[in-house]
Amino acid sequence: MKLRVRATKIGKVRFTSHRDAARMWERALRRAGLPVAVTEGFTPRSKISFGLALPTGAESIAEYVDIELQRGVAAADVDLETLPERLSEALPNGFDVLVADQREPGIESLQEAVTSCTWELWSPLLAAEDHLDACRLLESTELVLDRERKGKRSADDVRPMILDMRPNPTGDRLIADLVTIGRALRPGELAELAYPNIDARDVRALRTHQWLDHDGKRREVLHLPADVEARTLAVLA
Amino acid sequence: MSTLWARIEPLLARVQKPARYIGCEDGAITPRHDKLDGGEAVAWLLAYPDTYEIGLPNQGLQILYEILNERDDALAERTYAPWADLDHEMRAADVPLFSVDTHRAAADFDILAFNLSSELVLTNVLNMIDLAGAPIRSSDRTDDDLVVVVGGHAAFNPEPMADFIDAAVLGEGEQVVSEITEVFSAWKAAGRTDRESFLRQLSRVPGVYVPAMYDVSYDGRQISGVAPRYADVPPTVDKRTIADLGEWPYPKNPLVPLTEVVHDRLSVEVFRGCTRGCRFCQAGMITRPVRERPADQVRTMIREGLRSTGYDEVSLTSLSTADFSDIEPVVRGVIEDAKEIPGSCNTMTINLPSLRLDAFTVGLAGEINNGRRSGLTFAPEGGSWRLRKVINKLITEEDLYGAVDSAFSQGWTRMKLYFMTGLPTETDEDTLGIAELAKNCVAIGKKHTSRASVTVSLGGFVPKPHTPFQWFGQNTDAELQRKINLVRQATRRMGGVNVKWHNPAATTAEGIVARGDRRIGRVIERVWREGGLFQEWGEHFSLDRWNAAMEVEGLSSDWYVFRHREQNEILPWAHLTAGLHNDFLWGDWLDALAEAGVEDCRWTPCYDCGVCTGYGLEHVVASPIAPAGGSQGTGQDLGRGGEVPVKLAPTKLEPVGATR
Numbered sequence: 015m016k017l018r019v020r021a022t023k024i025g026k027v028r029f030t031s032h033r034d035a036a037r038m039w040e041r042a043l044r045r046a047g048l049p050v051a052v053t054e055g056f057t058p059r060s061k062i063s064f065g066l067a068l069p070t071g072a073e074s075i076a077e078y079v080d081i082e083l084q085r086g087v088a089a090a091d092v093d094l095e096t097l098p099e100r101l102s103e104a105l106p107n108g109f110d111v112l113v114a115d116q117r118e119p120g121i122e123s124l125q126e127a128v129t130s131c132t133w134e135l136w137s138p139l140l141a142a143e144d145h146l147d148a149c150r151l152l153e154s155t156e157l158v159l160d161r162e163r164k165g166k167r168s169a170d171d172v173r174p175m176i177l178d179m180r181p182n183p184t185g186d187r188l189i190a191d192l193v194t195i196g197r198a199l200r201p202g203e204l205a206e207l208a209y210p211n212i213d214a215r216d217v218r219a220l221r222t223h224q225w226l227d228h229d230g231k232r233r234e235v236l237h238l239p240a241d242v243e244a245r246t247l248a249v250l251a
Numbered sequence: 252m253s254t255l256w257a258r259i260e261p262l263l264a265r266v267q268k269p270a271r272y273i274g275c276e277d278g279a280i281t282p283r284h285d286k287l288d289g290g291e292a293v294a295w296l297l298a299y300p301d302t303y304e305i306g307l308p309n310q311g312l313q314i315l316y317e318i319l320n321e322r323d324d325a326l327a328e329r330t331y332a333p334w335a336d337l338d339h340e341m342r343a344a345d346v347p348l349f350s351v352d353t354h355r356a357a358a359d360f361d362i363l364a365f366n367l368s369s370e371l372v373l374t375n376v377l378n379m380i381d382l383a384g385a386p387i388r389s390s391d392r393t394d395d396d397l398v399v400v401v402g403g404h405a406a407f408n409p410e411p412m413a414d415f416i417d418a419a420v421l422g423e424g425e426q427v428v429s430e431i432t433e434v435f436s437a438w439k440a441a442g443r444t445d446r447e448s449f450l451r452q453l454s455r456v457p458g459v460y461v462p463a464m465y466d467v468s469y470d471g472r473q474i475s476g477v478a479p480r481y482a483d484v485p486p487t488v489d490k491r492t493i494a495d496l497g498e499w500p501y502p503k504n505p506l507v508p509l510t511e512v513v514h515d516r517l518s519v520e521v522f523r524g525c526t527r528g529c530r531f532c533q534a535g536m537i538t539r540p541v542r543e544r545p546a547d548q549v550r551t552m553i554r555e556g557l558r559s560t561g562y563d564e565v566s567l568t569s570l571s572t573a574d575f576s577d578i579e580p581v582v583r584g585v586i587e588d589a590k591e592i593p594g595s596c597n598t599m600t601i602n603l604p605s606l607r608l609d610a611f612t613v614g615l616a617g618e619i620n621n622g623r624r625s626g627l628t629f630a631p632e633g634g635s636w637r638l639r640k641v642i643n644k645l646i647t648e649e650d651l652y653g654a655v656d657s658a659f660s661q662g663w664t665r666m667k668l669y670f671m672t673g674l675p676t677e678t679d680e681d682t683l684g685i686a687e688l689a690k691n692c693v694a695i696g697k698k699h700t701s702r703a704s705v706t707v708s709l710g711g712f713v714p715k716p717h718t719p720f721q722w723f724g725q726n727t728d729a730e731l732q733r734k735i736n737l738v739r740q741a742t743r744r745m746g747g748v749n750v751k752w753h754n755p756a757a758t759t760a761e762g763i764v765a766r767g768d769r770r771i772g773r774v775i776e777r778v779w780r781e782g783g784l785f786q787e788w789g790e791h792f793s794l795d796r797w798n799a800a801m802e803v804e805g806l807s808s809d810w811y812v813f814r815h816r817e818q819n820e821i822l823p824w825a826h827l828t829a830g831l832h833n834d835f836l837w838g839d840w841l842d843a844l845a846e847a848g849v850e851d852c853r854w855t856p857c858y859d860c861g862v863c864t865g866y867g868l869e870h871v872v873a874s875p876i877a878p879a880g881g882s883q884g885t886g887q888d889l890g891r892g893g894e895v896p897v898k899l900a901p902t903k904l905e906p907v908g909a910t911r
Contacts, residue, residue: 060598
C-alpha cells in the first residue's frame with residue numbers, strides 16, 4: 015500500500031536542504047513506527063519519494079511525500095485520520111503533516127504529475143507598489159535570464175514559465191504561478207527579475223500549492239480540509 | 252535577554268549550509284530562561300571551536316549539555332564556529348556569537364566553555380571569544396565579562412592558551428561542571444565583583460587550573476619554575492575522573508541534527524580509558540583507568556536511543572571497542588532488540604570503530620554489518636615489528652595478515668591501513684616496511700577477489716604531553732615528506748596499493764602548539780590576527796603564517812618542536828597531571844628505546860603507572876577474562892578467534908583492581 019501526505023516546512027527549518035529533509039523523513043517514519051517498505055540490496059533504503067525539491071531557504075505549506083508500506087499492510091492497519099498527528103509528532107518543529115491519503119495504484123509520481131506551483135514572495139525591503147511593478151513582467155513577450163545550472167551558464171527566455179502574477183489581497187506579497195515542467199524558474203530567479211533594485215536573497219518565498227493537470231483544469235495534489243487550512247494559515251500569520 | 256534570530260535570519264540567506272546555525276535538533280533542550288532572567292542560574296554557552304558538522308556529534312559536549320540543564324541552578328546552550336562566510340557577515344552586520352538553541356548573544360551567558368579536541372582549533376577559540384564581544388586576554392576581562400573555560404584532551408596542556416582562558420578543566424567534566432556552577436553561583440549571589448578572588452576560589456576546585464594563579468619563571472628559554480601565587484592555590488592540578496561510567500548514562504536524549512554531520516548515527520560509549528599502553532597515544536594515557544559501562548545498560552541505551560532518534564545505525568564508541576569484555580553478547584542483544592522496531596530489522600547497522608587486528612574482531616564486524624562491506628580500517632601504526640615494540644603496538648605480521656585474510660574472505664574488497672611516520676628510532680627500513688605490509692595484504696586479497704585494494708594512510712607523529720614520548724624531538728616537515736616519498740616511491744609499481752598522507756606542514760604547526768608553553772600564546776594570537784582560522788582545514792591552512800609568527804615573536808621551531816627534551820627539564824605542563832607518575836613515563840620512554848613492550852594491565856598485574864593508586868580508582872571490567880580473540884601481550888594465539896578464552900597463569904587470575 016502507498017500513502018501520499020501533504021506537509022509544511024516553515025520557520026527556522028526552512029534553512030535545511032531538500033536532502034536534509036529526506037533524511038529527516040526517514041528517521042521520523044521509523045520513530046513513528048510506520049512499517050515502511052525498504053529497497054533490496056546491501057544498503058537498504060526506505061521506499062519514500064519526494065516531489066519537486068524546495069529551494070533551501072524557501073518555506074512551504076504544500077510539500078508532498080509518497081510512502082510505500084511493507085507488503086501485507088492494509089489501509090485498516092494505518093489510521094489515516096490520526097496519521098498526520100502521529101507523523102507531525104515524530105518530525106522536527108516546522109514540519110507538520112496536514113493531510114494523509116491513500117495513493118491510488120498506478121498513479122503518476124509527484125515529479126511527473128505536478129505541472130505548476132504557486133508561490134508567495136515578500137520582503138521587508140519591498141512595498142505594495144513594488145509588487146504591482148513586478149506584475150508588469152507579464153507584459154513582456156520575452157524575459158531573458160542569465161543563470162547557472164550545474165556549473166553551466168546559459169541565457170534562457172523564462173517568460174513561458176510564468177503563468178500569472180498578482181498581488182495578494184493585502185498587497186504586501188506577490189503571488190506567482192510558475193510552470194514546473196522542463197527547466198523550471200526558481201522563486202529566487204523570479205525575484206531577481208521582479209525586484210531589480212534589491213538583493214534577491216532578501217526576498218522570502220513560500221510555496222502554497224502544487225498543481226496537477228486534470229482534464230485541462232488544475233487541481234491541488236491533496237486538497238486541505240477547511241479547518242486544516244485555517245489552522246495552517248494561522249501558524250503562518 | 253532576547254533572541255537575535257531576526258538579525259541572524261537575513262545573514263543565513265547569504266551563506267553556505269545555513270542549517271548549521273538553526274539548532275532545532277531532536278533532543279535539543281529549550282532552556283528555561285526564566286531561570287536566568289530571574290538572575291540566579293548560571294548560564295553556560297558550550298562551544299565547539301570547529302564547524303557544526305564536526306562539533307554536533309561530540310559526545311562530551313552533549314553530556315555536559317544535559318547534565319547542566321538538569322540542574323535548577325544552571326542552564327546550557329550550544330554554539331559552534333561560524334564558517335568564514337558567516338563570520339564575515341556577522342562582523343559586517345555587528346551580530347555577535349550566538350547560541351544555536353535560542354539564538355541569544357554570547358554575552359547573555361556567564362561562562363563560555365570550549366571543548367578542545369585538537370591543537371589546530373585554537374585560533375578559532377580566539378576568534379569566537381572575540382565574536383562573543385569579550386576581550387581575548389583574560390587579564391583585560393572585567394567582572395561583567397564572560398568567564399572562558401576550556402576542557403577536552405587538548406586542554407591537558409593549556410599553557411599556550413594561558414593568556415586567553417580563565418580556567419582549564421583537566422579530565423572528565425561530569426562532576427566538575429556542577430562544582431564550577433556552584434562557585435559561580437555564589438559569586439553571582441555576592442554581587443559578581445572582584446573577578447580575581449572568584450578565580451582564586453575556582454582554582455581550589457579539584458581538576459580546575461586557573462593559569463592566572465600561577466607564575467612561570469624562565470632561565471633563558473628553559474622554564475625554571477611554576478609557582479602558585481597564593482598559599483591556598485594547589486601547586487599541582489590533578490585530572491578529574493568518574494569512578495563508574497554506569498552512574499552516568501548520558502546522553503539520555505542524543506541530539507539528532509537536521510543536516511548531515513560527520514558521525515550521523517547514534518553513539519553509545521561502551522567504555523572509557525584504555526590500558527593497551529600505546530606510547531604515542533595521548534588519549535590512552537590520560538583517560539586511564541578502564542571503566543566499562545555495564546552490558547545491560549549499553550543494551551538499554553542503544554534500544555532507547557534508536558527508538559527516540561529514529562537512527563538505524565549505532566556506533567559503540569571507546570578507544571578500542573573490540574576490547575569491551577562483553578562485546579559479543581551485547582552485539583547479539585542489540586540485533587535481537589532491533590527486530591522489535593518496525594522497519595529496523597532489515598536496515599540497522601552496528602559500527603565498531605577502532606577495530607582490533609584479529610580474526611575474531613573481523614568476524615564480529617562481518618556478522619553485524621548486514622552484508623554491508625563499505626571498507627575496513629586497521630591501524631598497525633608502525634611498519635616493522637621492531638618499531639611496533641618501540642611504540643608498544645604489539646601486533647605481529649601474522650596478526651595483521653590473519654585479520655586481512657579474514658576480512659577479504661568475508662567479502663570486503665577495500666582495506667585501509669593507518670600508519671604513523673616520524674616515530675622514535677624510526678629508520679628507513681621501518682618506513683619501507685609499510686610498503687611491504689601493504690603489498691602482502693593486497694596479495695592476500697587477490698586470492699579472494701581481483702578487486703582487492705589497500706589504501707595506506709600516513710600521518711605524521713606529533714609527540715604529546717603526558718605520554719612517554721613527550722621528550723621526543725618531532726621529525727621536521729621536510730623529513731616527514733621524505734619518508735612519505737619513500738613509501739610512495741616503493742609502492743608506485745604495486746597494483747592495488749594507494750597511498751594517502753596528512754600534510755606534514757600541518758603536523759609541524761600542531762607540534763608548535765602541542766608542547767608549547769605560555770610564550771606560544773603570542774604565536775596563536777598572531778596567526779589568528781593574520782586571518783588563520785580553521786587551521787585543520789586544508790583550504791585554510793598555511794604553515795607560512797605559523798613560521799612567520801614564530802619568527803616575529805623570536806621563537807624557534809627547532810627548540811619547541813624538533814628538539815629532544817632532557818629528563819631534568821621542567822616541561823610546561825609539569826604542574827598538571829593525568830595521574831601518571833613522571834618516573835613511570837620516563838621509564839616507559841627508556842623501555843621504548845630498548846624496544847621493550849608492556850602488557851595490558853587490565854588483564855595482567857599492575858605496573859604502577861600511578862593512576863589507580865594515586866586516585867583510589869579501579870579498572871571496572873565485566874569479566875576477569877580478556878575478550879575472546881585475545882589482547883596484546885597476553886600471548887594468546889589470535890588465530891583461534893573466539894574458540895578459546897584467554898588463559899591467565901594462576902598467579903594472574905585476579906587482575907589487579909578488577910571488579911565485576
